[in-house]
Amino acid sequence: MRTLFLQAPSFEGFDGGAGSRYQAKREIKSHWYPTWLAQLAAMVPDSKLIDAPPHGITLDQIVPQANDYDLVVMHSSTPTFASDIATARALKDVNPKLKIGLVGANVAIDPKRSIEKAEPIDFVTAKDYDFTIRDVAQGKDFAEIGGLCYRDNNGDIQETAPRPTLTDMDELPFVTPVYQRDLKIENYFIGYLKHPYISFYSGRGCKSRCTFCLWPQTIGGHKYRTRSVENVVEEIRWAKAAMPQVKEFFFDDDTFTDDLPRAEAIARELGKLGITWSCNAKANVPHETLKVLRDNGLRLLLVGYESGNQQILHNIKKGMRVEVAKRFTKDCHDLGITIHGTFIMGLPGETKETIQETIRFAREINPHTLQVSIAAPYPGTFLYNQAVQNGWLTNTEQDLVDNNGVQIAALSYPHLNHTEIFHSVEEFYRRFYFRAPKIASIVGEMLLSREMLQRRLREAVEFFAFLREHRRVSH
Known part of the structure; x- marks a missing residue:
């Protein structure tokens, strides 16, 4: 057809x-x-x-x-x-x-x-x-x-009857030839990745049981099903030759570091290709593995910290201790690995006090950049079912974004309402980015590269427009 x-x-x-x-x-x-x-x-x-x-x-x-x-x-x-x-x-x-x-x-x-x-x-x-x-x-x-x-x-x-779970991931053809054929890769931007970049999967599924996370609970599953090291490296080798303008390859696996020996094996092969790459990681990768990855082209880790409060991490089944995350982050800083940290406001157990605790935590560990999202109860997730059962989501058909596509606070608790959760995002961004050391770091980055100067100025305009839109939605 x-x-x-x-x-x-x-x-x-x-x-x-x-x-x-x-x-x-x-x-x-x-x-x-x-x-x-x-x-x-x-x-x-x-x-x-x-x-x-x-x-x-x-x-x-x-x-x-x-x-x-x-x-x-x-x-x-x-x-x-x-x-x-x-x-x-x-x-x-x-x-x-x-x-x-x-x-x-x-x-x-x-x-x-x-x-x-x-x-x-x-x-x-x-x-x-x-x-x-x-x-x-x-x-x-x-x-x-x-x-x-x-x-x-x-x-x-x-x-019809369910299809058996795909186990041999090497059966799937490469996606990067489709990118080259049908997409203009220069149109894809991620603020913390070099431009142009390419992202793709080397495996599906995630061992973690985070209650809010969409893909493992709906599509990928909780077993990390992976392509062979040879298969992954061959696709990157092909893409590097076919699209030489690519400056960074990003492994979009839910948690690329779920299989540490495999991650190290892939890294060693990528080191031979001389490419720059990044991936999603949990904040528990040991120093010795981080060093192997860094020595073989790893530039950045995208890390889901979610919260700086230990009880909230327990509530969402994150399987992570705050002290371990702090040690991991220090190891990354010491090794020169850049971190983009992600945080979520409004998870179960959130209070005004835990919001402040998480903001202080983010400032203390000081990732290079961060993203703050609002807890989104996607249908099919444990969080969605939990929200319906507890009355945190009064309208089960409620949208997750407004008419302009901006994320809204869908959850509300007796002690913390929609509006307070929504406003915490702007406060988080302001208190993290509007401080002298962080501003100096960003300005220094801009002074080293005209391309980065132009990019950060554009992003600043877009960011302040986002803050204005955020206030408009809140009213």
């Missing part, structure tokens, strides 16, 4: 790509790669991938292409579900014979209910849908394809 893989337009500046941990409009211009869709496109020869948000492609530009395809597969998220359905309806209006399917965490958790709410949609998938989509694109009978929920010829909804 002539197949289009589509990340549809939604909110202006919205970062809804499948690599996004929080699908929302960012403080600064930010776009992750549509890796899940690119993986599917790599499975289907002669297909096309359109990632509308980073490329500024509008619905009016996409709809006329409806007659060029037999099949459209869209990645959907909880915040964009309504607009994704509107896109599907517009495509069907032009080409009623078009088959349209949705993939993503929000439909995988309850496929039947998702398709019931999505009249123009012909099918949705459960998790591990790579080969499911390949079978659809090959024109196989829906009834014979595992992991599919679909409308039959009578309009009735049918579900």
Whole structure:
């Protein structure tokens, strides 16, 4: 089937790509790669991938292409579900014979209910849908394809048997050739990564049980299923030659350091290639491993600290001790490894006092940059079920973003309400960044590079615009 893989337009500046941990409009211009869709496109020869948000492609530009395809597969998220359905309806209006399917965490958790709410949609998938989509694109009978929920010829909804969990990750083709073919990689920005960068997965799943985290609880699972070292290195070798402008490779695995011997083995091979790379890590990597990674091209670790309060870390099943995180961070500073730290306001157990404790913690450990998010109870997560059961989320259909795509505070507690959680984000940013040592560090970085000067000035304009928007939403 002539197949289009589509990340549809939604909110202006919205970062809804499948690599996004929080699908929302960012403080600064930010776009992750549509890796899940690119993986599917790599499975289907002669297909096309359109990632509308980073490329500024509008619905009016996409709809006329409806007659060029037999099949459209869209990645959907909880915040964009309504607009994704509107896109599907517009495509069907032009080409009623078009088959349209949705993939993503929000439909995988309850496929039947998702398709019931999505009249123009012909099918949705459960998790591990790579080969499911390949079978659809090959024109196989829906009834014979595992992991599919679909409308039959009578309009009735049918579900097939679950597809077995994918274990041999080397069966999947590389995604980077799809990036090169269909995407302009210069359109992808992440504030803490060198530009242009490339992100992709070397494995799926995460051993941790964090109650808020979307992907392991919906798509990836809690077993870290990995590609072989040789397979990963071969893709990077290919991408380095095919896209020499790339300045940094980012492993977007939920926790690349879940398997330390493998991480070290990959690092040693990357060291031979002479590339700069970064990854997601838990704040418990031992000094000896950090040194191996650093010595072989590691520049930055993205670390989910979440909170500086030990009880909150227990509440969310983080499996992390504050003192261990402090020691790990000091080791990174000593080794010259840059850290981008992420924190979440409004997790269960949060109070006015714990917010201040976390801000003090962030200032003490002093990552180079940080991101502060609001606790988002995505359907399909333990946090969502916990919120419904405890009455923290009074409207179970409540959106996670406002009409402009800006994240809202969906949770509220008897001792800490929506507004207080929402305002804590701005306070956190101001108290971390608006202090002399941090300002001096950023200015020094800008003075060393004209490119970084221009980039940081642009980001500053975007950041202050974010703060203004944040205040507008709060009122």
